[in-house]
Amino acid sequence: MTKLEAKNIVKHFSHESHKLTALGGINLKVEAGDFVCLVGPSGCGKSTFLRIIAGLEKPDEGQILFDGHPVTETSPERIMVFQEGALFPWLKVQDNVEFGLKMAGIPKEERAKISNRYLDMMQLTKFANSYTYQLSTGMKQRVAIARALVMDPDVLLMDEPFASLDAQTRDLLLVEMQLIWEKTKKTILFVTHNVAEATVLGTKIVVFSNRPAIIKKEFENNFPRPRVTEDESLLKLQQDILAELRPEVKKSRE
Amino acid sequence: MIIIRKNFIPHKIAFYVGIIVVWQIVSMVGIWPDNIFPSPYEVAEDLAYGAADGSLFYGIATSMWRLSIGLAIAISGGVVLGIFMARVEVINQTVGSLVLGMQSIPSIAWVPLAILWFGLSDGGIIFVTAIGAIFAVTINTYTGVKNIDPHYIEAARNMGAKGSQLIIAVLIPAAFPYMISGFKQGWAFAWRGVIGAELLFSFLGLGFLLNAGRSLNDVSQVISIMIVIMVIGLVIDTVVFKKLENKVMSRWGLQ
Ligand SMILES: Nc1ncnc2c1ncn2[C@@H]1O[C@H](COP(=O)(O)OP(=O)(O)O)[C@@H](O)[C@H]1O
Numbered sequence: 001m002t003k004l005e006a007k008n009i010v011k012h013f014s015h016e017s018h019k020l021t022a023l024g025g026i027n028l029k030v031e032a033g034d035f036v037c038l039v040g041p042s043g044c045g046k047s048t049f050l051r052i053i054a055g056l057e058k059p060d061e062g063q064i065l066f067d068g069h070p071v072t073e074t075s076p077e078r079i080m081v082f083q084e085g086a087l088f089p090w091l092k093v094q095d096n097v098e099f100g101l102k103m104a105g106i107p108k109e110e111r112a113k114i115s116n117r118y119l120d121m122m123q124l125t126k127f128a129n130s131y132t133y134q135l136s137t138g139m140k141q142r143v144a145i146a147r148a149l150v151m152d153p154d155v156l157l158m159d160e161p162f163a164s165l166d167a168q169t170r171d172l173l174l175v176e177m178q179l180i181w182e183k184t185k186k187t188i189l190f191v192t193h194n195v196a197e198a199t200v201l202g203t204k205i206v207v208f209s210n211r212p213a214i215i216k217k218e219f220e221n222n223f224p225r226p227r228v229t230e231d232e233s234l235l236k237l238q239q240d241i242l243a244e245l246r247p248e249v250k251k252s253r254e
Numbered sequence: 255m256i257i258i259r260k261n262f263i264p265h266k267i268a269f270y271v272g273i274i275v276v277w278q279i280v281s282m283v284g285i286w287p288d289n290i291f292p293s294p295y296e297v298a299e300d301l302a303y304g305a306a307d308g309s310l311f312y313g314i315a316t317s318m319w320r321l322s323i324g325l326a327i328a329i330s331g332g333v334v335l336g337i338f339m340a341r342v343e344v345i346n347q348t349v350g351s352l353v354l355g356m357q358s359i360p361s362i363a364w365v366p367l368a369i370l371w372f373g374l375s376d377g378g379i380i381f382v383t384a385i386g387a388i389f390a391v392t393i394n395t396y397t398g399v400k401n402i403d404p405h406y407i408e409a410a411r412n413m414g415a416k417g418s419q420l421i422i423a424v425l426i427p428a429a430f431p432y433m434i435s436g437f438k439q440g441w442a443f444a445w446r447g448v449i450g451a452e453l454l455f456s457f458l459g460l461g462f463l464l465n466a467g468r469s470l471n472d473v474s475q476v477i478s479i480m481i482v483i484m485v486i487g488l489v490i491d492t493v494v495f496k497k498l499e500n501k502v503m504s505r506w507g508l509q
């Protein structure tokens with residue numbers, strides 16, 4: 001079943017002196033339960049593409065179909081996890097995690113029941129009453145993921161969520177992300193600039209071209225899980241992806 | 255970051271004791287007559303009289319009551335105005351420009367209008383207090399909302415927050431560190447406003463006692479009330495606002 005379909009998504013931005021075309025016609029089909037990793041040169045429009053799917057930004061041409069219906073506004077069915085986490089510093093961890101439930105008018109006891117489950121899943125129970133400034137970067141990302149999962153979205157949109165983590169924390173979260181995906185069967189779109197990370201996580205890896213971005217190539221990835229970054233079986237795939245990606249990165253720097 | 259703060263309390267005590275001693279000596283030397291330059295003892299005596307017959311506390315209570323109402327009006331009005339200015343550009347361009355102009359009017363300049371509109375009443379004093387404070391709150395709230403990390407707003411909208419929910423659950427708390435400085439400035443303006451207005455047209459209140467001291471040629475009453483005004487200002491600044499500010503800054507991860 002097709003969960004998401006991007007049809008010829010074009011997005012321009014106007015800068016002071018010139019018009020910049022970020023997305024030059026993206027076509028992508030995502031099946032329910034896919035774990036799609038997006039890689040591409042920085043500045044090519046990956047975040048913009050996720051934001052358009054989330055309904056936080058409107059495309060200039062084309063449309064996103066979600067379960068066959070055009071996306072017109074943002075909705076908790078498609079939850080975004082920002083690179084910076086975008087956690088609310090004025091709320092405790094538990095209240096951050098419950099934020100969306102509260103907006104939906106779910107009563108307190110029920111909220112607590114749901115959030116406790118995800119706090120437990122993300123090993124945050126001990127930190128439920130902490131404020132975000134008291135947490136490490138890795139902990140904050142766990143909170144951001146818990147806050148997204150609590151909404152029980154159909155689609156998770158993750159924008160380089162592990163970019164600022166140290167290697168050990170990232171490896172741990174890579175394992176956990178795979179477990180979460182297997183457990184919840186969510187459809188996930190995951191932007192990363194790290195090809196190894198993409199091959200560990202993705203069932204499908206999509207390479208964006210330099211601006212104006214189109215999809216240059218899609219790779220299937222059916223290696224058994226759990227995968228880790230050092231898996232030698234992933235090397236060949238990583239090299240193939242890099243071979244597509246390198247010329248685009250080079251162009252983006254010219 | 256760890257700030258090692260040297261404890262200057264002994265220096266402070268020595269400084270104030272020094273002032274009082276010098277003051278006492280100067281008054282004893284008798285360069286100026288007692289009724290022009292009273293000794294600290296006389297001022298203290300005056301404070302004690304005021305405290306004993308209750309007039310001092312009644313004056314404080316009256317001024318504080320007027321201040322609280324005026325400030326409450328300024329804070330609620332200023333926050334609403336500031337949020338609308340930050341979120342609706344046409345309001346910013348129109349009302350916002352007027353707010354900037356109004357902010358440059360000293361509170362005392364509103365007194366004639368207050369008297370004409372409200373008569374010699376509490377209403378007039380509260381009006382002067384509120385109008386003197388509201389624009390500082392408005393401008394700080396505006397700046398705070400404008401400076402909110404757009405990711406907060408996007409994340410909240412994405413999780414289903416809209417309209418008044420978004421304002422209450424995200425815009426106000428996210429802008430709160432700025433709003434606190436607005437409240438602090440607003441309080442300072444309100445305090446000056448209420449004393450100034452009372453001085454010019456009121457019965458009761460600290461400003462009135464100040465003016466009463468003048469008309470009775472009672473310099474020690476004037477000085478004693480000024481000291482009370484200073485101490486109250488200092489206490490509210492340090493106890494209420496400093497504490498609040500520190501708490502907010504650390505919670506919001508700004509420190
Ligand atoms: N709101 C915006 N206004 C103007 N330009 C933007 C805006 N958002 C993104 N861009 C530009 O669009 C391009 C793609 O940005 P982005 O989607 O963030 O890239 P990526 O996530 O792939 O690094 C960049 O050149 C960026 O400067």
Ligand SMILES: [Mg+2]
Binds near residue numbers: 046047048159
């Ligand atoms: Mg990006």
